Amino acid sequence: MRMVVHMAGSSSTQGLTAVVAAPGTSVSQSSGKITCGLAAAVPMRSESRPLSSLRFICGRQVAGVSFGPAPGLLAKSKTGAVAALSPFVVNTAQVVEEVEKLSREKVEESHKFDLKDFMIAKAKVVNLALDKAVPLQHPVKIREAMRYSLLAGGKRVRPALCLAACELVGGDEETAMPAACAVEMIHTMSLIHDDLPCMDNDDLRRGQPTNHKVYGEDTAVLAGDALLSFSFEHIARETTGVPADRVLRVISFLGKAVGSEGLVAGQIVDIASEGDSSVDLETLEYVHIHKTAALLEASVVIGAIIGGGNEEEIDRLGQYARYVGLLFQVVDDILDVTKSSAELGKTAGKDLLADKATYPKLLGLERSKEFAQNLTVKAKEQLSIFDQLKAAPLLGLADYIANRQN
């Protein structure tokens, strides 16, 4: 990948030349001359990124960076050829190659860094939208219970996937926001019901007492029901600027992901598998694909549908999400045996205690980690049809899910 950037002060990107400096390089400018140790000038592209991106790429490793117009280079750049930044560079080809390698590494690294900003930004708008969607009103108790779990500060991975997919195919964040909120409502419902004494009987969730511990089992059941029905209502009522038949497709896809062909199917087989020592990899995969991957897949696919993605795009994104979804659960299995409750914000070691079939149990910890790595690669491969810069959030999300620590 060739990293191209605006030069500060350029009024047009076509035919101009960009300077890319390697990290650790000292770059200074005075009297219209650029001084640096290792750099290259590369032709600009129309879709080149703004200066802030270059700053970001060079990041904290470059000290005292400053950029400005380099008159001597502008003339050369108009030929469109790669130009050496003489007299500092002897071998243009070598420098370009090194800078491109650097760019690749930095772009990969930038996904993580970008992603952090991206995730914080998305979580912020999603939290605002969720807060607004479920205001505190009569009857207060049920609304409190719904809000308690819904606004408990989850990572908002599913809404972020939904919004990222929508934007990747050219849609606006706002149009996908009701759907993004809906997948978080459904996810929260599944957590509330999953934590019930008759299910996993869990006391801790997202670092807080579980819903039924605070509000009682009856209210917890009802809070889940209310969140579930509201999720569909919210999409139907609040999605604007999208053709109605597309919204119906979204509701249809989401419903399937939740019900007895999706999340519930995974949970019921998961429950049936407890204490069954004959559970094999196939069954385990069935559980994870349905219990976890289905809703992640739905998050991505409905974002793409709302964003107006074509069938190939929707299909590829669906495949990406299935890999990511399975990955999510494999990592969950790994974290359950490698982390403490405090680190996870929920009870750790539960799977071991319940003698549940998990990837670490069936494959061993190391092979589970390899499997997770393979899934990450496969997930990213699905995104090859997209502009890689635009796909950065979803590429980064795959890494994030693979490397998450809780």
Added chain:
Amino acid sequence: MRMVVHMAGSSSTQGLTAVVAAPGTSVSQSSGKITCGLAAAVPMRSESRPLSSLRFICGRQVAGVSFGPAPGLLAKSKTGAVAALSPFVVNTAQVVEEVEKLSREKVEESHKFDLKDFMIAKAKVVNLALDKAVPLQHPVKIREAMRYSLLAGGKRVRPALCLAACELVGGDEETAMPAACAVEMIHTMSLIHDDLPCMDNDDLRRGQPTNHKVYGEDTAVLAGDALLSFSFEHIARETTGVPADRVLRVISFLGKAVGSEGLVAGQIVDIASEGDSSVDLETLEYVHIHKTAALLEASVVIGAIIGGGNEEEIDRLGQYARYVGLLFQVVDDILDVTKSSAELGKTAGKDLLADKATYPKLLGLERSKEFAQNLTVKAKEQLSIFDQLKAAPLLGLADYIANRQN
């Protein structure tokens, strides 16, 4: 109301004369002459009902009825005037009045009789549609649990209301069938969750052990969740021949009726009211309006939306359904204290045992019955804008709900 009917053998309804015989009247015909004790000939209307209706109206009280053309009367009828069937009737006006009174009584009675056929017919198609909508497939256990409660032979009041409303405003039964199935799925979900040990802790429902008694609490929670999400999916996926924006309006309305502004709101206030001796009529009405009336209202309103009803029709039907919904619960309260578990098919006397606020407790049994009667009248008044013959199913359903015995 003037009862008008086809005469047997008539090829045209305009300008012909109908014979309406009073119950208990012997009517015979030979050689083109009609012989009867009390009858009237009235002008035909274009929307007059077929002969079968007359048979039905006179019903079992008329022995040996037979109808045929009465040449002597046809000439008179062409004037459009009410004609006496001489020589058997002396005072035409009196006979017409008596026959009209009889017609009114018989039409009212016919609702009940019609309704029985109507309810059986609707329950049959709804049961077939529900069976088809949730086939037995992997994972079998959750499907079995869903089907166990869904196909337990309820009266299908809500689907019948939905289909009747659709047909009343000119829609086809088939277009409203997915929505009709959806309201039954939601109703079933609410029963399964309501029966859970952490809620009403009930052992008996529709004459059978409750869902969690058969499948366990965890599966019962999940079966409810699956039915709830599937209800919305089913409407979105299966409703055909209806503009997509209308289907979205249906989903939106239905979601509101189920969640924390509808059914769940009613349940949470109901739970909070248990053992609270200060619960007043206002709170009780809030509970019933939300816990029961909201879904009945939704059933009717979404049927009307799908059927293409105009805003006044949808509004009137909504008001009708709110009265009927409240009526439904008032009658439920009354039945709880007047019937046995065997008669109800569920545990009787529960409200008394739980010292719950009910209409009989707050108003007394007699005033509760009067209140139910008033609600029935008000509900029917809302239907005055419709053709009363076409509204017969909904008029009859109000009577049915008022007079139901379980």
